[in-house]
Amino acid sequence: xxxxxxxxxxxxxxxxxxxxxxxxxxxxxxxxxxxxxxxxxxxxxxxxxxxxxxxxxxxxxxxxxxxxxxxxxxxxxxxxxxxxxxxxxxxxxxxxxxxxxxxxxxxxxxxxxxxxxxxxxxxxxxxxxxxxxxxxxxxxxxxxxxxxxxxxxxxxxxxxxxxxxxxxxxxxxxxxxxxxxxxxxxxxxxxxxxxxxxxxxxxxxxxxxxxxxxxxxxxxxxxxxxxxxxxxxxxxxxxxxxxxxxxxxxxxxxxxxxxxxxxxxxxxxxxxxxxxxxxxxxxxxxxxxxxxxxxxxxxxxxxxxxxxxxxxxxxxxxxx
Amino acid sequence: xxxxxxxxxxxxxxxxxxxxxxxxxxxxxxxxxxxxxxxxxxxxxxxxxxxxxxxxxxxxxxxxxxxxxxxxxxxxxxxxxxxxxxxxxxxxxxxxxxxxxxxxxxxxxxxxxxxxxxxxxxxxxxxxxxxxxxxxxxxxxxxxxxxxxxxxxxxxxxxxxxxxxxxxxxxxxxxxxxxxxxxxxxxxxxxxxxxxxxxxxxxxxxxxxxxxxxxxxxxxxxxxxxxxxxxxxxxxxxxxxxxxxxxxxxxxxxxxxxxxxxxxxxxxxxxxxxxxxxxxxxxxxxxxxxxxxxxxxxxxxxxxxxxxxxxxxxxxxxxx
Numbered sequence: 001x002x003x004x005x006x007x008x009x010x011x012x013x014x015x016x017x018x019x020x021x022x023x024x025x026x027x028x029x030x031x032x033x034x035x036x037x038x039x040x041x042x043x044x045x046x047x048x049x050x051x052x053x054x055x056x057x058x059x060x061x062x063x064x065x066x067x068x069x070x071x072x073x074x075x076x077x078x079x080x081x082x083x084x085x086x087x088x089x090x091x092x093x094x095x096x097x098x099x100x101x102x103x104x105x106x107x108x109x110x111x112x113x114x115x116x117x118x119x120x121x122x123x124x125x126x127x128x129x130x131x132x133x134x135x136x137x138x139x140x141x142x143x144x145x146x147x148x149x150x151x152x153x154x155x156x157x158x159x160x161x162x163x164x165x166x167x168x169x170x171x172x173x174x175x176x177x178x179x180x181x182x183x184x185x186x187x188x189x190x191x192x193x194x195x196x197x198x199x200x201x202x203x204x205x206x207x208x209x210x211x212x213x214x215x216x217x218x219x220x221x222x223x224x225x226x227x228x229x230x231x232x233x234x235x236x237x238x239x240x241x242x243x244x245x246x247x248x249x250x251x252x253x254x255x256x257x258x259x260x261x262x263x264x265x266x267x268x269x270x271x272x273x274x275x276x277x278x279x280x281x282x283x284x285x286x287x288x289x290x291x292x293x294x295x296x297x298x299x300x301x302x303x304x305x306x307x308x309x310x311x312x313x314x315x316x317x318x319x320x
Numbered sequence: 321x322x323x324x325x326x327x328x329x330x331x332x333x334x335x336x337x338x339x340x341x342x343x344x345x346x347x348x349x350x351x352x353x354x355x356x357x358x359x360x361x362x363x364x365x366x367x368x369x370x371x372x373x374x375x376x377x378x379x380x381x382x383x384x385x386x387x388x389x390x391x392x393x394x395x396x397x398x399x400x401x402x403x404x405x406x407x408x409x410x411x412x413x414x415x416x417x418x419x420x421x422x423x424x425x426x427x428x429x430x431x432x433x434x435x436x437x438x439x440x441x442x443x444x445x446x447x448x449x450x451x452x453x454x455x456x457x458x459x460x461x462x463x464x465x466x467x468x469x470x471x472x473x474x475x476x477x478x479x480x481x482x483x484x485x486x487x488x489x490x491x492x493x494x495x496x497x498x499x500x501x502x503x504x505x506x507x508x509x510x511x512x513x514x515x516x517x518x519x520x521x522x523x524x525x526x527x528x529x530x531x532x533x534x535x536x537x538x539x540x541x542x543x544x545x546x547x548x549x550x551x552x553x554x555x556x557x558x559x560x561x562x563x564x565x566x567x568x569x570x571x572x573x574x575x576x577x578x579x580x581x582x583x584x585x586x587x588x589x590x591x592x593x594x595x596x597x598x599x600x601x602x603x604x605x606x607x608x609x610x611x612x613x614x615x616x617x618x619x620x621x622x623x624x625x626x627x628x629x630x631x632x633x634x635x636x637x638x639x640x
Binding site for chain 2: 037038039040041042043052054055059274277278279280312313315316317319320
């Protein structure tokens with residue numbers, strides 16, 4: 001028994017080809033080599049391992065995806081790149097563009113906190129604040145891309161993004177032998193990338209979602225990506241309204257399960273990462289660990305479980 | 321050229337035997353095996369590596385030394401162990417004693433912050449608050465050991481402590497090939513242990529001290545351990561009044577240099593660890609990195625430098 005909520009038979013691989021193949025992820029790895037950090041692995045306990053991906057440039061795994069999304073797109077237009085995100089995607093895009101010497105325009109709502117806007121500016125991005133809500137900023141960013149010819153970067157629903165994030169899965173294979181990896185799901189770009197990278201391996205990729213941001217569960221229940229209500233402590237990083245279509249298709253084909261954790265369990269898991277390991281992560285990232293600490297995922301005896309600690313763009317002040 | 325401030329010829333080894341031999345450190349490694357975490361290594365930049373020892377049990381390297389100090393002492397007296405420290409040594413002693421099922425008594429001054437006292441209690445230690453100053457608590461702890469027969473644990477000036485901390489040096493050898501390791505110095509128990517572990521290797525161990533806690537520099541200038549004025553941002557972890565005699569002797573025999581960094585450089589280095597790597601450490605630990613960021617230590621081209629990030633018993637609130 002490998003935990004109650006797993007739907008995939010090991011080693012079989014998906015029955016039809018995935019939209020993102022292992023070769024696509026290998027190509028991404030080649031493309032972003034030397035531009036991203038190889039992040040460390042901590043043996044956190046017997047058969048439990050943390051992948052410390054929050055130490056990635058710009059504080060999250062999205063830097064892998066953004067580099068790949070930009071580099072896979074071919075020649076970069078003179079207008080550079082554009083993204084709509086005041087969070088991890090925006091930071092990763094701004095960082096990657098800066099390193100590549102490409103102009104980056106980041107659209108955020110007028111309500112975006114000044115500290116986030118300042119961070120993006122520090123990374124060299126031009127920040128445009130438009131509209132009262134995220135949707136308005138996103139719409140404006142699409143118009144901007146259309147008008148200027150800038151390369152539009154998606155935060156998760158893009159083949160380059162998924163393949164780039166998937167390089168984390170290949171790195172894990174090189175780090176250790178393991179049975180299961182727990183991944184937080186929001187838009188789904190990370191979990192799908194890791195699932196694609198590991199599709200031909202006898203490894204179990206489990207998606208973990210806050211009860212308050214159940215994009216995968218909502219899609220699985222409806223049979224297709226649908227808008228779900230999002231909120232709670234992890235909404236800043238996992239608050240996509242619906243799961244990306246491409247990530248969802250990969251998840252379905254690889255039989256990924258959705259495991260739900262509640263907000264108190266997430267807060268407790270984040271606190272325990274600090275108390276027991278002096279690790280600071282976002283609430284969204286802590287959701288993956290909450291699957292273990294809350295008992296939502298119960299590994300079998302000797303099952304080797306990796307928890308992807310994928311982002312730390314968070315305020316550490318509340319851990320004081 | 322390997323940085324201006326190094327006094328040792330590589331590969332020669334000390335000219336007379338050290339008080340702590342490599343074999344002593346190997347014996348310590350065997351003794352504490354399975355009780356301490358093997359901590360990860362992060363490739364932080366070209367030829368720069370961080371050893372993430374702050375993720376050790378109880379938040380610092382001292383857990384290595386405390387386990388070894390207790391286990392090397394032979395049968396543990398019924399009264400258990402006693403230590404005087406509200407900081408890393410106290411936490412490490414309380415943790416190790418707790419895991420070994422041994423009573424631990426921790427003496428701290430009446431002025432110790434309630435949060436520290438609570439942490440020690442949570443680890444299962446009995447906390448006694450005595451006197452207005454540290455020296456009074458320390459004196460009371462010695463009387464307690466005398467009266468009860470409890471094993472007195474020293475925070476740094478003890479062969480078991482030095483050898484136990486030195487296991488970090490052996491772990492580094494197993495982690496990677498490197499030329500230089502930067503270590504923060506307070507009482508000297510870590511730097512001496514690492515120097516002892518690496519004594520027969522062509523590796524440069526550099527001690528880094530806050531200008532405001534210059535225990536090694538003071539001793540080197542005076543030709544023997546002497547009291548020095550201590551204060552500033554790193555005093556909570558590096559604020560020993562004088563360097564331990566045993567650590568000092570090892571440092572002299574291995575030709576360890578003292579590199580001084582000022583408080584603003586330490587604060588800046590700690591901030592950069594958070595901004596660039598999402599790593600939270602104590603100010604004392606950040607001192608080691610400050611040697612690089614301030615330019616106090618300038619590696620030669622291609623020189624592989626490890627920074628020991630050795631403790632994170634800190635309030636992350638000021639990084640918000």
